[in-house]
Amino acid sequence: MMTEFNQRLSQLQAYLAADPANPHLLLELADLHLQAGNQNEHEAALQRLFAAAPGHFGGRSLQGVALMRQGRLDEAVAVFQALRDEAWEEPALFYNLAYALMLQGRYEEAEPQAARASKSSALLPQAGPLHVRALHFLGRLEDAILVAETALRQFPEHLSLYGLLATLYLDQENLAAAERVARQVLELSPSDPDAATVLGMLALSKQDLTVASPLLRLACASKPNSGRAQMGLGLVSMLEGKLDEAESSVAQALHSMPGHVGSWHVLAWCRILSNRPAEAKEALLEALRLDRNFADTHGGLAIVAIMEGHLQEAQQSARRALGLNPDSFPGQYAQSLLLQSAGQAEQARLIHERLLNSAVLPDGTKLNEAVARAMALSSF
Known part of the structure; x- marks a missing residue:
């Protein structure tokens, strides 16, 4: 039985036999092979298209999409940006450029392109969620909520936006x-x-x-x-x-x-709970590289320092954590360990081992429960 792909391919080949330089047919042929994962055939069809219609907008756009799929993001952005520089105003172009930029983590540049694409959400339902995600990545939470709520009033059928909201x-x-x-x-x-x-x-x-x-x-x-x-x-x-x-x-x-600091914290906690302070410190230093003013990072470093018997270093990190956020769970936990240790490195190690073995904080909450709850409700 002939598959849908083979059936459409046979039709296009028949049409092209009669009209071999038809740009519309060649673009559809290139897209058909791209969707099927036939890279060589896709590129050959594009070459035929550009020979028949040099600079064809649809062909260049499809070329950019193919580059994105291959992970060649710099080249894809260059293709889309060149089309933008030529003043093309197609919504799909804004969407593709925004998508490629977001894959590179270039959210500031992506957001205005996604905003332009989302103005055509009736034609491109995926553009609204992309714009919301760009705003979310930028930390513009209120703006993201406003855009999502506004879009859903206009297009209540766009279910993916509800999950984002x-x-x-x-x-x-x-x-x-x-x-x-x-x-x-x-x-x-x-x-x-x-x-x-x-x-x-x-x-x-x-x-x-x-x-x-x-x-x-x-x-x-x-x-x-x-x-x-x-x-x-x-x-x-x-x-x-x-x-x-x-x-x-x-x-x-x-x-x-x-780039999510909290995930590095959880990785560090996995290693703290496994009594691997040196590896936990590696994760926390990565979190510190991303954001030097996150209280929980300094609190985690204080706990690691206690595990290693470096109490002066732990005191400095704990003070820094609680100075940044008096409610920091790791900072408070480190402080409680320091108070109990009374400056004795060996005593600090024994206290920490006892807490790890029992896995219970002074209020009866298990240590892993406290970590999980804090992370489950943390902002991503």
Whole structure:
């Protein structure tokens, strides 16, 4: 039985036999091979197209998309930017340029391009979510929420935006709204990764692993590169005491979001709980490189210093952590260890070992539970 690809390929070849220099047919042929993953055939069709119509807009745009798929992002951006410099105003061009820039982490440059593309959301439903994500990456949470809510009033059928909105509400610490919207999304689209992640993280913050685990696994299956969902699975494993599995999931999360400071913190906690202070310090120093003014990084470094018996260094880091944020959990934990140690390095080591072995803080909360709750509700 002839496949849909073979059927369309046969038709195009027949049409091109009669009209071999037809740009429209050649563009469709190049796109057909691109979608099928036939790189050589795709490039050959593009060469025929450019020979027939030098500088063809559609062909150059498709060339940029192909470069993106190959991971050749600098070249893709150059292709799209050249078209922009020629004053082309096609919404898909703005979208493709924004997408390529975001893949490079160039969110400031991507956001205005995504904004231009989102003005044509009726034609490009994916443009609205891209703009919201660009604003989210820039930390412009209120703007992202406003754009999402406005777009949904105009296009309520764009379900992917609801999942994003639930994520934004979660990062805004509007937990009731996050849960309400996420539940609505999953009723209409049961495999939506953003909504599943939000509900999974909310369940995780309540230590409800029977609810959190399947939701986060669903999110990872629907969106394998979701760093947040992978982080959630890492926290589930941490709560289960499976520190090797936790560290593996956190490493996958960091592959997707290497610039997320909190993920480096969780990696450090996996290593602290495994009594590997030197490796924990490596993760914390990476977090420090990303943001020198994050209280929890300095608190973590204080805990590591205590584990290594460097109490003066620990005191300096703990003071810095609590100066930046008096409510910093690692900072407070380090301070409590320092108070108990009374300046005795060996006593500090014994106290820390005892706490690690019992894994219980003075208020009865398990150490891994405190870490998981803090991270589940932290802003991404």
